[in-house]
Amino acid sequence: MKRWRGLALGTLTMLLLSAPIAETVEAAARPATVEERDAARAAKAAERAERQAQRAAAKEARRQAIADAKAARAAAKAAPPRSTTVTPEVSAPSAPPAPTAKPALTDTSPAAAPASEAASAAEASVAPTGTGTSTYAARQKEIADRQAARAAERADRQQARAEAKADRAAVKADRRAALAADKAERRADAAAARAEKKAAQRQHRREKNARYKTLFEDNGFTYYMDAQNTRWVPRPYSNKEFMIDAWVRLVENTTGAPVGEDGKIRPARYFLEHYYISEARREVMFLAELEVTGRPNNDVKERTYDPRRWEKLVPGSIEDALYEAITKEMRGAPKGPGSGGMSLRDMIEEYARISF
Structure with missing residues (x-):
């Protein structure tokens, strides 16, 4: 009994003593498991990164191969025909190596080694040789140029x-502007002509039956012809020739507008001039001039008719303008003797100054 009791006590003591050791071993073994798990995760991440890098490199290689094929076709179309002799040392350039993604974590496990070796092999397969690289660069430069x-x-x-389009547009704009300006000028001229014609028509209607006919304006005066006293008379010492006995009124234009003459309104101050005008010989004879304030007196002293007093017209003079305007108003000399409105007795009284 004592023997079994001692054995049981020893066993219990050993169990009690071995419990802290197991806990210590378990606690020591637990971190190793976590590290293994982290290492496995890192290895998987590295594998994924390597696979992604391989796929990216393969994709870039395919894209570059397609681009090279397109560039080669374009160069073949653009370049002139060359000799078909091929140099054996120069090989067709391969696609340039694509940059591979660097893994976030460096994994030295045996599982990551095959992926690295595969990536290195792919890079080695797409890397061109030195001569091919220089030829490819030259062709690419030629194509780019x-x-x-x-x-x-x-x-x-x-x-x-x-530039040609802008020049054509400018020429068209200039042509349109010139046409518009010409059209506006023609319209303005036509409007001015119509206004002048209407003014002349109004003046003609107003003076149709008026005693004083407007001749012209000059030097601040308006010249009027006394249609009642201006007439055709026979020229002395000539049986077939007539002359115009003209009375001209000069009214000073102080308001800037012609003074209305209708036979009823008389300006306060004006001048009267008496002329003989020979239409056939283009001569004029000045007889008298008087300044009138209000109504004139019937005591004008005039020169007697003298053939030596006929004056030739000076172009541009007042007498020349009066000659043109008055002969235009009188509309030609009469045809027969005595049709000027003067009898033989009137002629004797007029030119011989003899009163019967």
């Missing part, structure tokens, strides 16, 4: 077309 030249030529053509 041609494209730049074509782009510059297109830009020059577009600029030339734009």
